[in-house]
Amino acid sequence: MATRIQVSGLDIHYDRFLAVQDVSMDIEPRQVTALIGPSGCGKSTLLRSLNRMHELVPGARVSGKVVLDGQDLYGPDVDPVRVRRHVGMVFQRPNPFPTMSVYDNVAAGLRLNHRRMPRSEMDGRVERSLRAANLWTEVRDRLHRPGSGLSGGQQQRLCIARAIAVEPDVLLMDEPCSALDPISTQAIEDLILDLKSSYTIVIVTHNMQQAQRVSDTTGFFNLRAAGEPGVLVEMADTTTLFTRPAKQATEDYVSGRFG
Amino acid sequence: MPITTEPTGRQRTPQRLGDRVFSGASTGAGVLILAVLAGVAAFLLVEAWPAVTAPAEDMPGGEGVALYVWPLLFGTLLSALLALAIAAPLSVAIALFITQYAHRRVATTLGYVIDLLAAVPSIIFGLWGVSQLAPLTVDPTGWLAENLGFIPLFAGPASSTGRTMLTVALVLAIMILPINTAVVREAFRQTPRLHEEASWALGATRSEMIRMSVLPFGRSAIIGGSMLGLGRALGETMAVAMVLSTSGGVTFNLISNGNPSTIAANIALQFPESTGIKVNALIASGLVLFAVTLAVNMTARAVINRRREFSGAN
Ligand SMILES: Nc1ncnc2c1ncn2[C@@H]1O[C@H](COP(=O)(O)OP(=O)(O)OP(=O)(O)O)[C@@H](O)[C@H]1O
Ligand SMILES: [Mg+2]
Numbered sequence: 360m361a362t363r364i365q366v367s368g369l370d371i372h373y374d375r376f377l378a379v380q381d382v383s384m385d386i387e388p389r390q391v392t393a394l395i396g397p398s399g400c401g402k403s404t405l406l407r408s409l410n411r412m413h414e415l416v417p418g419a420r421v422s423g424k425v426v427l428d429g430q431d432l433y434g435p436d437v438d439p440v441r442v443r444r445h446v447g448m449v450f451q452r453p454n455p456f457p458t459m460s461v462y463d464n465v466a467a468g469l470r471l472n473h474r475r476m477p478r479s480e481m482d483g484r485v486e487r488s489l490r491a492a493n494l495w496t497e498v499r500d501r502l503h504r505p506g507s508g509l510s511g512g513q514q515q516r517l518c519i520a521r522a523i524a525v526e527p528d529v530l531l532m533d534e535p536c537s538a539l540d541p542i543s544t545q546a547i548e549d550l551i552l553d554l555k556s557s558y559t560i561v562i563v564t565h566n567m568q569q570a571q572r573v574s575d576t577t578g579f580f581n582l583r584a585a586g587e588p589g590v591l592v593e594m595a596d597t598t599t600l601f602t603r604p605a606k607q608a609t610e611d612y613v614s615g616r617f618g
Numbered sequence: 619m620p621i622t623t624e625p626t627g628r629q630r631t632p633q634r635l636g637d638r639v640f641s642g643a644s645t646g647a648g649v650l651i652l653a654v655l656a657g658v659a660a661f662l663l664v665e666a667w668p669a670v671t672a673p674a675e676d677m678p679g680g681e682g683v684a685l686y687v688w689p690l691l692f693g694t695l696l697s698a699l700l701a702l703a704i705a706a707p708l709s710v711a712i713a714l715f716i717t718q719y720a721h722r723r724v725a726t727t728l729g730y731v732i733d734l735l736a737a738v739p740s741i742i743f744g745l746w747g748v749s750q751l752a753p754l755t756v757d758p759t760g761w762l763a764e765n766l767g768f769i770p771l772f773a774g775p776a777s778s779t780g781r782t783m784l785t786v787a788l789v790l791a792i793m794i795l796p797i798n799t800a801v802v803r804e805a806f807r808q809t810p811r812l813h814e815e816a817s818w819a820l821g822a823t824r825s826e827m828i829r830m831s832v833l834p835f836g837r838s839a840i841i842g843g844s845m846l847g848l849g850r851a852l853g854e855t856m857a858v859a860m861v862l863s864t865s866g867g868v869t870f871n872l873i874s875n876g877n878p879s880t881i882a883a884n885i886a887l888q889f890p891e892s893t894g895i896k897v898n899a900l901i902a903s904g905l906v907l908f909a910v911t912l913a914v915n916m917t918a919r920a921v922i923n924r925r926r927e928f929s930g931a932n
Contacts, residue, residue, distance in 0.1 A: 410817060417722070444821030455814040458834040465828060468820040518816075525820065 362428045362445075362528040362559055363388050369423035371404050371413060380588035381413045382423075382577055387614050391551060391560045393570035393597065396580030397612070401589030402563040405580070406531050408563065410446035411439035428528070444472060447522035451534040453514035453522070455506035460611055464506040464517055465489060468525040485554065492520035493550050512543025519550065523558070526602065530563040532556065548573050565615060571601055579609045634784070637905030656699035659908070666902035668895060676895050687903045692868045693878030694907065696859065697783060698851035700872070701790030706844045709798035713836075716799075717806040718828060718916030729803065734798035744860035745787035752861060757785065759873040770870050777875045781863035784872040791856050794847035801922070805836040838929050845918030851909050852882075881907040 364386040371379040379401035386392045394402045407413040408421045411432060425432040432442050455464045461473060463486045476484075485502075488493040494516040498509070506517055515535060522530060532551075536544040539603065551560060551573045564570050570577050578594040593609045604610045674682035674835045712732065716725045758776060763774030774781075818826040864879040879887070881903045891901055 410819065412815065417817075426738050440823050442821075443647065443819060448815075448819035450815065450819075452812060454810075454816045456816060456830060457814065458837075467817075471820060471822055471826055506808070521816075521820070574694060 364529065364559065364561075365424070366409075367424045367426070369405070369408065369421065369425065371401065371408050372418075372420050372422075372436065373404075373416060373582045374418035377588045379408075379580075379591050379608065380583070382591045384591060384594050385563060386559060387576065388559045389557070390557060390575040391555050391562060391573050392562045392575035393577045394470060395565070395567060395570050395612070396589070396592075397582070398565075399589075400580040400582050402580055403533050404561055404589075406533050406561060407448075409529070411442045411446055412448065414439065418456055425469040442537050444468075444525060445527055446531060447525065447527035448529065449515070449518050449522055449532045449535050452538050453511055454516050457505065457516050459506055459508040460503045461509070461517060462488075462502040463523050463614070465520050468521060470524055487521040487552045487611060488524035491518075491523055491554065493546060493553075494520055510543070512539050512546060515539060515543065515547060516550065518609055519547070519554075523554065527558070529561065534563055534565060537565065540584045544569070567601070571597055572598040577601070579604075579606075579612060581612070619847065628738050632666050643873055662901060662905040662908055665898055666905045667897035667898075669902040672898070677899055678896060683899060683902050686899055689868050689878040690881045690884050690903050691813055691906055691910070693783075693862075693864075694852055694880040694882070694910075695776070696870070696878070697786050697790060698848055698854075698861075700783070700787035701794060702844055702848050704787060704791035705794050705798050706840070707846055708841055709795055709802050709843065709847075710785055712795075713801050713803040713806050714828060716803055718832065732796050735792065736800075740793060740854060740856045741860075743789050743793055744857040747785060747861040748781065751788060752785050752931050755780040755782065755785050755873075758872065762873060771872050773823075773871045774873055776873050779875070781875070782873050783862070783877045784808045784916075785857050786877075787872070788908070789861055790851045790854055793854060793857065794850050797850060798843045798847040801839050801846060802836060805839030805843075809835045838924055841906060842918045842922035845914050845921065846887045849911050849915045849918065852914065853907065854880075855882040855886045859886045912927055 365384075366386070367383045369379065369382040372375060381519050383403060394405065396402055404413060409425060409432075411421075413419050413421055421433060423433070427442075428446070431437070455461075456467060459467065460577060462485055465488050466481055469481060469484055486495060489498060494513060497513060498517075501508075506514065509517060515538075517533075519530075536547050539547065548569065551562065562570075562573065574597045577593045577597045578593065579599045579600065581592045582589050593604060593606045595605070600609065601613050605611060661764060669683045670675065672683070674680065676725070677683050677686045679686050712728070716729055720728065757781065759772075759774075759776040759782065761771040763776040764911055766772045767774050812837060813831040814827060817830040858880050859882075862877055862879060862883060863875045864883075865876045866874060870874065885900050885904055889897070892900060
């Protein structure tokens with residue numbers, strides 16, 4: 360299920376503005392890859408180009424290659440909708456569907472993919488996803504209450520359950536803990552470590568301790584200069600990047616001597 | 619904190635003159651509106667009362683005020699609800715097209731044209747309805763009467779002038795379309811990106827995204843906008859007065875000449891020739907219309923306001 364992602368020569372535009380330039384990197388399966396870097400350097404933009412969400416912004420476009428399982432996501436006859444069914448995403452702010460119950464939130468993706476799934480199988484998948492998201496015991500008694508009634512941390516785990524219910528190959532997370540308290544953050548981090556055995560996970564984070572706690576590989580992004588596009592400065596296994604970085608800019612950033 | 623522990627317990631901010639003038643003026647305006655509304659209600663009640671107490675045979679039709687007003691109320695509700703049934707789905711479709719599908723330039727132009735419709739005086743719609751639309755409906759309604767005549771709505775005999783309940787409903791639908799569309803469009807436009815992206819990220823197509831994120835978010839606006847439109851259709855006078863051929867009775871037959879009139883159109887047509895107790899009867903019907911539109915509008919506002927609480931992910 361988990362899949363390798365090979366990014367090569369990726370340029371990402373918003374209209375005429377080049378936000379990210381010439382990124383090439385390999386993202387390994389069954390690993391957690393963290394993307395770090397200062398605000399505005401294009402981490403979210405890059406992440407959203409991995410499931411073709413980027414192009415939903417009017418005028419936005421991508422050139423270069425993102426190869427998933429041997430297939431270029433930006434190939435001529437690739438349907439972005441199918442891409443997104445294989446590459447799930449969790450956002451910075453928890454975004455359960457407010458009018459849907461906990462159950463329906465988790466089932467939402469399944470209903471898109473398998474219209475005629477029998478009830479019993481659906482129940483099973485929903486329970487499995489909620490268990491995998493470490494949420495089952497907390498919501499088993501209120502599966503049919505609104506998902507927006509949960510706490511922020513629970514909502515975020517609900518969103519993770521919703522994303523993994525469709526059994527994607529890759530899970531993208533854009534600062535999934537930045538709206539959460541330390542306890543909920545801990546819960547999500549534990550969850551990421553659990554999920555790593557079955558998914559390729561890419562996480563954007565501003566929290567360098569978090570990157571060190573959860574990731575195997577870390578990529579450091581930076582603006583080439585103010586007003587210039589963001590670039591991938593360096594990518595290495597997490598311990599190396601944080602203790603013996605190859606580039607001075609990385610060293611400055613991870614040691615807090617940035618700017 | 620020192621600020622919140624003032625000995626008086628209640629905070630008083632010093633008032634500036636400008637603030638005081640402004641708040642006085644706006645309070646005054648608010649009170650004035652309420653006073654006018656109360657005055658209108660009182661006028662209607664006082665003037666309608668003689669019609670309620672008068673002997674039944676003094677009423678037009680000779681069967682008392684309730685039986686006088688009932689067909690008119692029926693006509694009012696039928697035409698307005700029918701107009702709504704046409705306009706509501708159309709306005710949702712237009713709002714979806716404008717906010718989700720159309721190219722930005724097309725969307726802006728179309729939005730502008732729809733808003734312009736709201737500025738057309740209703741007498742123009744009336745003129746257009748009776749001279750253009752009505753003749754156009756003659757053939758189709760003839761076909762309906764012949765082929766679908768077993769449905770009570772199309773029982774016929776089809777009008778040869780086209781001045782039917784159906785034509786009125788079509789004209790009214792066009793008239794309420796702008797307000798319906800405006801309310802729904804605004805709601806769709808404000809669908810939080812967060813909710814849209816939740817759908818996209820699951821691999822929804824655009825129509826699935828609309829069903830999962832946009833429509834649930836806009837649902838109360840659709841209801842609220844529809845009721846505002848309904849309120850307008852209930853009170854519409856000139857277009858109905860000009861288009862509808864009336865001869866009384868309560869009927870669901872939409873395509874014949876024998877239609878109940880509506881309260882507003884009936885008042886406009888009868889008032890100049892009425893005297894004495896007949897005027898009171900008209901005012902009694904006006905009171906009923908007043909109550910119905912007030913209730914519809916208040917419900918609409920309540921539904922629209924409730925949307926504020928339903929802000930989604932918090
Ligand atoms: N919708 C958009 N339209 C135009 N420009 C955008 C848009 N979103 C982002 N940008 C620009 O693209 C660049 C990269 O933004 P991005 O959000 O990817 O940065 P980021 O690294 O995720 O920052 P943060 O850490 O603050 O989330 C920035 O210069 C930003 O202004
Ligand atoms: Mg970001």
